[in-house]
Amino acid sequence: MPELPEVETIRRQLNSVLVGRVIRRVEVFTKKSIEGNAQDLVGWEVERVFRKSKIIEIYFLGKERVVIVHLKMTGQLVFDNGEDRVVGGHPTADWVGKLPSKHTRVIIEFMDGSKLFFNDMRRFGWMKIVEKEKYEKELRKAVPDVVDKEFSCEYLEGVFEKSKKSVKLVLMDQDKIGGVGNIYANDALYLAKVMPDRRASSLTKGELKRLWSAVRFVIGEGIKYGGASAANYVDSKGLGGTYQDHFLVYKKDGQECSVCGGKIRKMRIGGRGSFYCPRCQK
Template sequence: MPELPEVETIRKQLAAKITGLTITGATIYLEKVIAAPAPVRFGETIRGRAILGVNRRGKFLLFDLSGGYRLVVHLRMSGQLVYETADGPLPRHTHLVFHLDRGRLRLTDLRQFGRVWLVPAAGAEVKELRKLGPEPLSSAFTEEYFLARLQKSRRRIKALLLDQEVVAGIGNIYADEALYAAGVHPARRASDLSVREGKALYRAIRDVLREGIAHRGTSIRDYVDAVGEEGSHQHFLKVHNRAGRPCPECGTRIEKVKLGGRGTYFCPRCQPL
């Protein structure tokens, strides 16, 4: 699933390429990707709307449109949102195309989990957005807030980091990387972490997300950026997707376990339980 660095990469690229363009129409090839409103109304309502800006909240992309509307996109597991200047053949599994007065924006999604909403910018909102916790790179995500959430929870720390109501945008890849950077075992209980460990994890979260953004995201399976190119952060991962390979710090073999149904990677020596 594209996480904060991947979605932020897409946001920045689209903001530079399509802000100011007008949506001349939309072709819907798979109706279930339209979460709201009904597909026919979606197509009618979005036609002729100018794109005023592109923002992000957690893993959601937010397109501010003229006339007081907002387009919300969540790529879920395998969604790709790609801007193209030429109308060539569409890739397989393309479910939605926004036709622009210059080029097109297509949603391609092998697993068909991605969803799109068109809602009034004021008033009605996508309910998942209301539940999101603070942005980890914002001033709202303070060290004090994070330590307080740790102290109140007996959940395993990996599960806590993946909870979008605690902090928005972290997924499996960057949770593993942050825990490794902080030397914290993913199966430990959040409230068992010391203040020193909590502070180290707070810093690690922000550091690994910034690194992921700098490398234009992590391409392991399906992720490509807004121009269809892979990111490069997969070449800088320390533990995630590296089971059986040596830890870059101590040489111990990286292990993989299932925690909460998610594949979890860690170094048993650098991250003792």
């Protein structure tokens, strides 16, 4: 599943290629993948592409409705102008293969023939055409993303002090903090020297402060490297991000800790693989 840095990366790329493009045609292959009348979009000009948590938001010039996209597990967006591609989301052969494929759910075609493909193997992802005002007031999540200025150390403290759950689970709870998935939670806890199974409310002020800045740091690194993706699609065409080359502990079980030389271990927390250094993390 793409995490915030991956979604932010595709958001930036789409913003650089979609702004000013006018929709000529919308083809829907899978009805449940898009909510709202897709044909209404014909003639609309893209004004700007935004993001809130893991939702990509496409705004249109002078329109009262906005298109929102959630990629969920296997969704991907591919913009193809006939020569180059901008890709994001779940890395599969469709990033580089012929499109449409059997996973293509929606195609938005622009006046110059360029196309935006929404592919989704398992069909949990969605596109929705929603009223802008209602969306901004009611649906756009009120919790801050870790990259927002509202995500202060005090905010994190407030979330943690009320919780009996493990620090890693609370960090990844999207109803409280937006944008920290498994990869970045593991790396942030390692950097902050906090064991992932510690009870969230047990963190000292110093640990909280370290974790708060570690979370922002690793998410920033993720965005800097364009997110993480499967290496084979990165190598072949230069597509996708390279944060996987910069993982600190994620998927490094059995390898040496770069700080103390000890062995990175793995445990499961809430069903997810959790990687840690038993010597460095307390």
